[in-house]
Amino acid sequence: MVEEAWLRGPIEGVDPLTAPVLYTFTQAREDLARSTVGLTPDQLWTSTVGFHIRHIARSTDRLIEYREGRLPQQLGDGDPGASREELLAELDSAFNRAEKVVRAIDPITLREKREVGRKRLPTTVIGLLTHIAEHTQRHVGQAITAAKAIGARGGN
Numbered sequence: 282m283v284e285e286a287w288l289r290g291p292i293e294g295v296d297p298l299t300a301p302v303l304y305t306f307t308q309a310r311e312d313l314a315r316s317t318v319g320l321t322p323d324q325l326w327t328s329t330v331g332f333h334i335r336h337i338a339r340s341t342d343r344l345i346e347y348r349e350g351r352l353p354q355q356l357g358d359g360d361p362g363a364s365r366e367e368l369l370a371e372l373d374s375a376f377n378r379a380e381k382v383v384r385a386i387d388p389i390t391l392r393e394k395r396e397v398g399r400k401r402l403p404t405t406v407i408g409l410l411t412h413i414a415e416h417t418q419r420h421v422g423q424a425i426t427a428a429k430a431i432g433a434r435g436g437n
Contacts, residue, residue, distance in 0.1 A: 286311070296388045298407070303383060305414040306376040309337065309421045313372065316425045317365050325368065326361040328431045333424035334368040337417050338375035344416070345379045347397045348409045383410065 286307035292300050313334060317325070325331035346353040363371070391407040404412075 283311075295384055296386070298388050298391060299383050299386050299410060302410050302414050303380060305417050306380060309417050310369075310373065310376065312421055313424060314369060316428045317369070320365055320428060320431070322362055322364050324431050325363075325365060328427045330424045330427045330431075331361060331363060331368055333420040333427065334372055335363070337420045337424075338368075338372045340416060340420075341375045341379050341413055344397075344409055344413045345382050347395055347404075348382065348406055350395065352396070352401070379413065386410075 285304075287301065287304040291297065292303055295303060317330060317334075320328075320330060322331070325334075343353045386406065391405065391410075393406050395404050395406060395409055396402060397404055397409070
């Protein structure tokens with residue numbers, strides 16, 4: 282069995298304070314790919330697996346925009362019907378974009394103030410990074426549970 286991402290050692294060129302977000306992306310990719318093997322688009326969307334995968338991707342994009350000091354449009358996570366491959370590709374693209382940002386973060390900026398949501402609630406750069414990681418893992422867990430409930434062959 283392959284060790285969890287965070288147990289595979291330091292990530293070259295990445296500060297240990299920002300690395301957990303990248304570990305989360307790696308773990309999410311692997312867990313979601315494994316747990317959705319064999320699911321049809323109908324199964325993905327009637328079971329909420331598709332919603333959770335798309336929600337992770339689009340939420341990651343929005344949270345990175347907040348990190349950059351921008352207030353993103355609040356778009357829905359709808360549009361059901363995408364295939365497993367399309368959903369995982371969307372997730373991978375969102376994680377790739379976010380990874381570039383995370384890799385470039387100067388740790389000295391982690392305490393900088395940011396605002397999130399329509400109410401412009403206060404947070405910090407490290408707060409946003411922490412939320413990206415925990416939010417991703419929460420929805421990965423929900424997607425895996427939903428996949429198991431419909432009998433996905435990949436399981437965890």
